Amino acid sequence: MKLLKLVPENTNLDFMRWRNLALVLSLIATAASIAFTVYKGLNLGIDFVGGELVRTEFQQSVHIDDLRARVARMGVGEASIQALGNDRTYQIRLPKPPGPESASNTMVSKLRVLIPQQFPGARVDAGESVSGKVSEELAQDSAMAIGFAMIGIALYIWFRFEWQFGVGALLTLAHDIAMTLGFFAFTRLPVDLNVVAAFLTIVGYSLNDTVVIYDRIREDLRKYRKMAILPLLNLSLNETLARTVVTSFTVLIALGVLMLVGPQVIFGLAIAIFLGVVIGTYSSIYISAPVLVWLGVQPDSFLKADDKDEADAPQTA
Amino acid sequence: MLDFPKWKVWLIGIVIAAGVLLSIPTLIERTTIAGYWPKWLPDYKISWGLDLAGGSHLLMEADAQDAQKQRLQGMEDSVATELRRDPRIDIGDISTAGGRLSFLVRDPTQVDAAVERMRNLTKPVALTGNRDWDVSVVDSTRVVLTPTASGTAQALKDAMGVARDVVRRRIDPGGTKEITVITEGNSRILVEVPGVENPEALKKLIGQTARLEFKLVDLSANPQDVQRGQAPPGSQVLPMADGSGFIAVKRRVMVSGDQLTDAKQSYDQDGRPDIDITFNTAGARRFARVTQENVNKPFAIILDDKVLSSPNINEPILGGRANIMGGFTVQSAHDLAVSLASGKLPVKLNFIEERTVSAELGADSVHKGLIASVISVVGVMIFMLVTYGRFGVYANIALVVNAFLILGIMATFNATLTLPGIAGFILTIGAAVDANVLINERIREEIRRGRRLLDAVETGYHEAFRAIFDANVTHVISAAIMAYFGSGPVRGFAVVLLIGVVTSVFTAVYFTRMLVALWIRRARPRALHI
Numbered sequence: 001m002k003l004l005k006l007v008p009e010n011t012n013l014d015f016m017r018w019r020n021l022a023l024v025l026s027l028i029a030t031a032a033s034i035a036f037t038v039y040k041g042l043n044l045g046i047d048f049v050g051g052e053l054v055r056t057e058f059q060q061s062v063h064i065d066d067l068r069a070r071v072a073r074m075g076v077g078e079a080s081i082q083a084l085g086n087d088r089t090y091q092i093r094l095p096k097p098p099g100p101e102s103a104s105n106t107m108v109s110k111l112r113v114l115i116p117q118q119f120p121g122a123r124v125d126a127g128e129s130v131s132g133k134v135s136e137e138l139a140q141d142s143a144m145a146i147g148f149a150m151i152g153i154a155l156y157i158w159f160r161f162e163w164q165f166g167v168g169a170l171l172t173l174a175h176d177i178a179m180t181l182g183f184f185a186f187t188r189l190p191v192d193l194n195v196v197a198a199f200l201t202i203v204g205y206s207l208n209d210t211v212v213i214y215d216r217i218r219e220d221l222r223k224y225r226k227m228a229i230l231p232l233l234n235l236s237l238n239e240t241l242a243r244t245v246v247t248s249f250t251v252l253i254a255l256g257v258l259m260l261v262g263p264q265v266i267f268g269l270a271i272a273i274f275l276g277v278v279i280g281t282y283s284s285i286y287i288s289a290p291v292l293v294w295l296g297v298q299p300d301s302f303l304k305a306d307d308k309d310e311a312d313a314p315q316t317a
Numbered sequence: 318m319l320d321f322p323k324w325k326v327w328l329i330g331i332v333i334a335a336g337v338l339l340s341i342p343t344l345i346e347r348t349t350i351a352g353y354w355p356k357w358l359p360d361y362k363i364s365w366g367l368d369l370a371g372g373s374h375l376l377m378e379a380d381a382q383d384a385q386k387q388r389l390q391g392m393e394d395s396v397a398t399e400l401r402r403d404p405r406i407d408i409g410d411i412s413t414a415g416g417r418l419s420f421l422v423r424d425p426t427q428v429d430a431a432v433e434r435m436r437n438l439t440k441p442v443a444l445t446g447n448r449d450w451d452v453s454v455v456d457s458t459r460v461v462l463t464p465t466a467s468g469t470a471q472a473l474k475d476a477m478g479v480a481r482d483v484v485r486r487r488i489d490p491g492g493t494k495e496i497t498v499i500t501e502g503n504s505r506i507l508v509e510v511p512g513v514e515n516p517e518a519l520k521k522l523i524g525q526t527a528r529l530e531f532k533l534v535d536l537s538a539n540p541q542d543v544q545r546g547q548a549p550p551g552s553q554v555l556p557m558a559d560g561s562g563f564i565a566v567k568r569r570v571m572v573s574g575d576q577l578t579d580a581k582q583s584y585d586q587d588g589r590p591d592i593d594i595t596f597n598t599a600g601a602r603r604f605a606r607v608t609q610e611n612v613n614k615p616f617a618i619i620l621d622d623k624v625l626s627s628p629n630i631n632e633p634i635l636g637g638r639a640n641i642m643g644g645f646t647v648q649s650a651h652d653l654a655v656s657l658a659s660g661k662l663p664v665k666l667n668f669i670e671e672r673t674v675s676a677e678l679g680a681d682s683v684h685k686g687l688i689a690s691v692i693s694v695v696g697v698m699i700f701m702l703v704t705y706g707r708f709g710v711y712a713n714i715a716l717v718v719n720a721f722l723i724l725g726i727m728a729t730f731n732a733t734l735t736l737p738g739i740a741g742f743i744l745t746i747g748a749a750v751d752a753n754v755l756i757n758e759r760i761r762e763e764i765r766r767g768r769r770l771l772d773a774v775e776t777g778y779h780e781a782f783r784a785i786f787d788a789n790v791t792h793v794i795s796a797a798i799m800a801y802f803g804s805g806p807v808r809g810f811a812v813v814l815l816i817g818v819v820t821s822v823f824t825a826v827y828f829t830r831m832l833v834a835l836w837i838r839r840a841r842p843r844a845l846h847i
Contacts, residue, residue, distance in 0.1 A: 003846070004703040009765060055678070105378060105669050112673070113517055124514070125678040131669040134376065138804070145802035149795045156794060160787055194737055197799060197807040201744065201814070204795030208748070208788045212755065215784040243758040247751045250700060254693040254747030258740060262689040263682040265368070266740050269810075273744065 006249065007242040015237045015285055016230045019293075022286040030175055033182020040185050045192035046128060048142070050096030050135040052108040053128045059121035061087045074118060076110045084264065089125075096132050107131040126265075142196040146177070149203045157211070165214050168291035169207055172283045176206045179279050180272060189268055198272035205251070205273070206280025209244055210288040216240050217292065225299050232299060233289045248281045321834040329831055332823070333718050339725030361728040365511075366735030368806055369683050371676030372511035373519060376669050377484075379477060379504040383665035385464070388472050389413045392438075392450070392462060394570065396420070399434050406431050409550065419461040431460055442467045473504060476663040481506055484666075486659035487522050506666065514675045526621045526665055527656035529574030529641075531604070534615040534627050538565035558623040558643060566617045566624070571607045576600025580657035582650040585642060590650040592641045594657065601637025609633040618643070620653070672805075686739035693743050694720075701750055705757045708847050711832045712753035715824040719749050722820040723813065732816075735809030745817030751788070752825035755781040761847055770845055771837065778830055785826060792818045 046053045064083055067090060071079045082091045092115075094108050107129040115122050130138070150173045158166030180202060184191055216236040224232060252274060259270040343363045367374050393413060400406050408431070410421040422428045432452055439450040442465070449468025453461050464472075477500050484506060485498040497509040513519055535552040543565045548554045552565045579595040596604055608616075608630050617627045618641055625643035645653065698716065701709035723742065727734065760777030768776060792814065799811035836842075 003706050004700075006704070009761075105667055107669060107671065109517075109668075109671055112515070123675060123677070124673070125675045127671070127673045129668075129671040133378075134670045141802045145798050148802075149798045152794045152798065153791050156790060157787075160790075193804070193807050194810075197737055197803065197810050200795045200799045200811075204792040204814075205748065207791045208751065211788040211791060212784045215787060219780070239762065240758075242761070243754050246704060246754045246758070247748075250697050250750050250754070251744070251747035253696045253700060254743050257693040257696060258689045258743050261685060261692060262740070262743075263685040263736060265678075265682060266736055269737060269740055 005242070006245050011238045011241055012234075013238060013241070014234055016234050016290065016293075019286065019290040023290060026175060026283070026287060029182075030178045033178045033185070037178075037181045037185040042181065042185050042191045043188045044139075045190040045195075046093065046096075046130045046135065047193045048135050048139040048191070050107070050130050050132040052094040052111055052130075053091065054093075054111045054115060054124050055084065055089070055091050055126040056111075056115050056119075057123045057125055058088050058090070058119055062090070062119075063087065064090070067092075070118060074110075074114050076108075076114065079111075096130075096135070105131050105133045107134075138193065142193070146196070146199055146203065149200055150174070150177070153203060153207055157207075157214070161214055161218060162297075164292055164295040164297050167295060168214075168288045169210055171291055172210050172280075172287045173203055173206065175283050175287050176202055176276060176279050180276050183275055184272070189271070192268065194266055194269040195272050198269045198276065201273050202276030202280065206276055206283065209248070209281055209284035212243065213237065213240050213284050213288060217289070221297075221299050227299060229293055229298060233293070237285055237289060244281060244284070248277055251277050321831055321838075326831060326835075329828055333721070333828070336718070336722035336725035336820075339728050340721050343724055343728050359729075361731060363724065363727045364731060364733050365679075366733045366738065366806060366809055367509055367511060367672070367679075368674050368736045369679045369686075369734065370511045371514060371674050371679040372509065373513045373516040374670075374672040374805065375508040375510075375516060375520065375523070376501070376671070377506045377508070377523070377666040378669045379473065379480070379506075380665040380667055381473075381504070384473055384476060384663075385416060385469070387664060388464065388469070389416070389418055392418050393568075395438055396435070396462075397569065399438055400431065403430065403434065406434070417461055417463045419455070419459055422458050422460060425458055428454060428458060428460065435460060435462060439468075442471045470503075473664075477504060477506065479660075479663045480666065483660050483662050484508060484523050487655055488519065490655060490659065505669075512676065514673055516671060516673055520668060520671075522652050522655065524666060524668070525653070525656045526662045527574065527653065527659075528621050528661040529577070529657055530619045531571040531573070532566040532569065532617050532619060533571060533607070533611060534617050535565040535567050536614065555617070555619060555622060555624050558620065558625050564617060564624050564627060566619070571616065572596060572600045572604045574657055574661050576603070577657060580654040582647065582654045583640065585640065589642070590645045590647045591643075592645070592650050592654045592657065594639055594641060596637040596639075598637075601635075604637065604639070605633060605635045608635075682736050682739075686736065690739065690743055690746075694746055697746055697750060701753070705753075706846050707836075708753070708757050708760070708829075708833070711829045712750050712757070712825065714832065715753065715829045716746060716749060718828060719817070719820050719824040720746070722824065723816050726816050726820065727813070732812050733809050734813075735806040737806045737810035738813045741810040741813035741817065745814060745821065748792075749817065749821035749825055752781070752785045752821060753829060755785055756826070756829070757847060760845070764845060764847070770842065773845065774833060774837070778826070782826065785822065789818050789822055 064081060068081050071081065071092060076094055078095060080093045083089070084091055092111055094111060097106055097108055109127070109129040112124050112127040115124055150170060153173070154166045154170040157169040177199060180199065184195070213236060216239055217233065220232055220236045255270055255274040255277065259267060259274055262270060339359060339361060342360050393411060396418065400408055405424070406427045407423040408420045409423060412419050422431045432454060435452045439448040439452065442449050445467040447465050447467045449465060449471060451463040451465055453463070455461050481498055481500050485496070488498070488508065488510060489496055495511060497507065499507050501507050508523070510519065535549060538549050538552060543554055543563050546554050546563065548565045552567050554563050554565050556563055576597050576599060577594055578597045581593045583591055583593045585591045612630050612633060615627045615629050618625045625641060694716070698713045701712050705712065723745065756777050759781045760773050763773035763776045796811045796814040796818065800808055800815060803811055
């Protein structure tokens with residue numbers, strides 16, 4: 001049987017030749033993503049802004065305008081309505097009740113009661129109500145979790161490699177998160193708790209590639225002490241290219257399946273991780289590696305650290 | 318490399334067998350295997366999250382203002398009872414304004430005695446060295462009791478413990494359902510009830526404070542003053558539950574809902590729903606004494622500071638039984654009876670978060686999640702097979718073993734599988750083979766460099782392990798942070814990722830290494846097809 005090789009043997013691509021162009025493109029894309037996220041804002045779900053969200057299945061087809069008119073007549077306030085794939089399944093959302101701070105620990109759960117009353121036979125498949133207070137806490141916890149995860153991982157990389165690698169990891173993560181946020185701001189896909197879980201996963205997985213490449217760069221730095229830094233990075237990237245492509249491919253197979261045939265409820269989670277893996281693969285080559293050049297890593301940078309590193313590297317049994 | 322001792326093979330075999338065994342009760346319906354499953358084998362099962370099983374998730378928070386108010390009221394009652402024991406101490410002008418309890422001692426020589434009695438009422442708060450109330454004297458005759466911060470915190474903690482038990486009894490009087498009622502943080506209670514899709518009835522049942530009190534009606538009060546909200550000293554004005562005005566009642570409680578042993582929905586002579594209540598011995602004795610002393614006077618039945626009714630005492634009530642009428646429907650009488658029988662909530666609870674999923678949507682998620690899992694496993698396996706041949710097969714066997722180990726470990730810890738957890742499972746499948754990709758690519762590389770077969774395999778496993786270890790630590794960091802900060806479903810996702818990372822290192826590195834070693838030893842291949 002002839003085995004499949006996604007990447008031919010002995011590639012010798014000059015990745016670093018385009019590093020400045022890639023940097024400019026990455027900077028533009030990151031800046032655009034951040035600007036987009038700041039100006040347009042994210043479509044934050046009720047998890048983070050409070051309110052009520054119900055997913056309703058009607059017995060007969062309902063036109064969205066008709067539904068909108070009837071919901072408006074219920075007197076529940078400004079509702080936003082979205083069809084979920086067909087004209088029988090809808091998602092209806094209410095904002096949290098307006099009012100002073102003290103009222104923020106009240107929540108709305110009007111739709112869940114009113115929909116089955118107004119539309120006989122309609123079924124509320126899922127209902128969520130979140131008070132202002134809880135949503136504020138969830139938003140705060142989520143932001144903190146993402147921040148802690150990024151810093152924690154960067155510290156670990158620093159501890160296992162050198163400070164330049166830690167900085168590289170942090171910049172790579174910032175790039176990946178900014179780009180994914182920009183995607184969510186651009187597509188208006190709702191950001192809920194699941195998407196935050198996806199962001200945390202991206203933090204872990206996008207660094208997966210980076211760690212593998214850094215590990216090889218460290219190895220090659222010790223092996224080829226006379227080689228200039230740019231050819232050395234190219235060598236390391238080429239050596240790991242097959243693995244980078246194959247692993248990304250398997251993860252994307254699994255996530256692609258989840259996105260296409262998986263439950264609609266976790267579509268946001270699946271697409272966020274899918275995108276994060278694609279962006280993470282790019283950034284592990286064009287952010288993680290060039291950062292080392294700019295931070296002045298040279299083949300003789302870690303000569304002194306060699307003995308120490310050898311000693312605390314985990315060994316296979 | 319070939320040096321793979323027997324005991325290691327056995328150890329790995331035992332771990333895998335344990336994983337398979339532990340995951341069987343989860344994978345196969347209990348009834349199917351009931352006859353074949355030996356009793357001595359562990360019977361752990363993964364529980365399903367509400368997003369898969371369907372049900373309601375409710376988060377409640379104690380109303381801090383109400384908690385303070387109730388604590389002041391409770392203290393007021395104890396103060397009145399305590400001072401009644403010493404007839405020389407005559408007090409007046411009890412006030413609970415400004416969150417403090419204060420009263421006037423009419424005879425200045427008795428102030429010290431009153432303060433002494435008050436000090437005895439206060440209790441030390443465990444571990445803090447403080448007492449739960451500060452007692453002080455203002456203007457030489459006014460005794461002031463101020464709640465201390467540690468006292469308030471301790472009272473809230475106690476109240477939350479009681480409230481949790483009360484909530485549980487209300488949802489599940491029989492104590493048979495698989496519900497979750499736990500306290501979260503200082504002032505929150507989380508309730509998870511599988512199978513209940515419309516939580517409105519549940520919320521009504523839980524939300525009722527159900528503080529029941531019997532008090533004598535104050536007949537001396539001027540009706541006009543009462544409607545303006547003014548009551549004579551020692552009395553208070555309360556609204557009627559049906560909105561028909563106000564009534565003045567004595568502050569002193571005849572008997573309260575704490576002294577009930579039972580409450581049941583029933584019907585009165587005219588067939589209207591009412592509630593039969595039974596007092597405990599002490600309550601029955603007190604009720605008998607007070608009704609004996611007050612024949613032909615009305616008393617008020619008060620629920621949550623609203624007067625349900627104010628019947629006349631026609632004759633002493635000696636049997637310790639009474640019934641409560643108040644224009645109930647069968648349902649509201651039944652709910653109130655459950656609430657009364659479960660005890661009053663020590664503090665008012667506000668609902669601050671609510672999530673429900675229908676059984677249909679849950680089943681749909683399980684169905685689609687299952688299909689997605691199967692397709693992605695098969696997809697990844699085919700890809701590994703065509704890419705690495707024999708070594709791909711080893712990676713695939715490791716993948717299947719990994720799935721069993723994840724399920725087995727989750728079952729052992731009785732972890733909850735949520736919908737994001739299924740996503741975590743699929744993600745783990747995609748990522749678990751990464752270790753094998755790293756190893757196999759490295760072996761390919763070493764062979765290209767001209768190493769001999771055994772040497773290449775050995776170096777491949779050895780050199781790849783460093784990267785595998787570091788890469789997995791980054792997963793552990795992010796998943797652990799997610800498990801710490803996340804709630805419900807998201808935590809389920811993090812738990813699956815965490816377990817998957819650990820088991821995948823075991824299966825993808827140690828297990829495949831064993832398979833490769835055993836194969837090379839047996840077949841003695843001359844070249845590697847990888």
